[in-house]
Amino acid sequence: QLxxxxxxxxxxxxxxxxxxxxxxxxxxxxxxxxxxxxxxxGMDREGVSCINSIGDSTAYADSVxxxxxxxxxxxxxxxxxxxxxxxxxxxxxxxxxxxxxxxCSGFMTHWYSNWGQGTQVTVSS
Numbered sequence: 001q002l003x004x005x006x007x008x009x010x011x012x013x014x015x016x017x018x019x020x021x022x023x024x025x026x027x028x029x030x031x032x033x034x035x036x037x038x039x040x041x042g043m044d045r046e047g048v049s050c051i052n053s054i055g056d057s058t059a060y061a062d063s064v065x066x067x068x069x070x071x072x073x074x075x076x077x078x079x080x081x082x083x084x085x086x087x088x089x090x091x092x093x094x095x096x097x098x099x100x101x102x103x104c105s106g107f108m109t110h111w112y113s114n115w116g117q118g119t120q121v122t123v124s125s
Contacts, residue, residue: 002027002114004096009119012086020081020119022096029053029072033099034079035112036070038092038121047107049081050099057104064090086123093118 008020022034035050049070051058058070067085072078079096097112105111 002098004098004114004116006094006096006116006119009094009121011122011124013125014087014123016086016123017082017084018086018121020083020094020096020121022079022081022116024077024098028074029077029079029098030074031100031102033101033103033105034070034072035097035099035104035107036079036081037095037097037107037109037112038090039095039118040092043092045095045109047109048094050104050106051079052104053102059104059106061107083121086121088123091121091123093120 003025005023033052036048037045038048039045049060051070055072069082071080095118096116098114
């Protein structure tokens with residue numbers, strides 16, 4: 001079973017930081033690009049960031065540029081999303097998913113598979 005599992009979410013005050021993890025089980029992430037997405041209540045799922053299979057190409061949504069950093073450790077079979085300067089509008093369930101092309105192809109959800117169950121991030125004072 002090819003599975004991605006997100007962790008690291010929680011409640012944080014505005015301006016705070018969190019690091020999300022996306023761990024793979026049942027397969028190696030070495031050949032996959034990974035995308036992070038988020039979905040707030042009543043909103044469509046939106047792309048946040050992506051990284052290619054070898055970690056030398058990344059992309060960010062305009063809303064998170066300069067605040068979020070995506071990285072990967074293929075030895076640990078894990079992709080990370082470091083989030084800082086968090087704002088209340090960052091509140092959402094965060095998901096990771098695999099891009100089988102191995103590229104950081106952008107944020108079209110139909111390009112991605114093996115979606116995780118998500119981790120809740122709440123930014124509130």
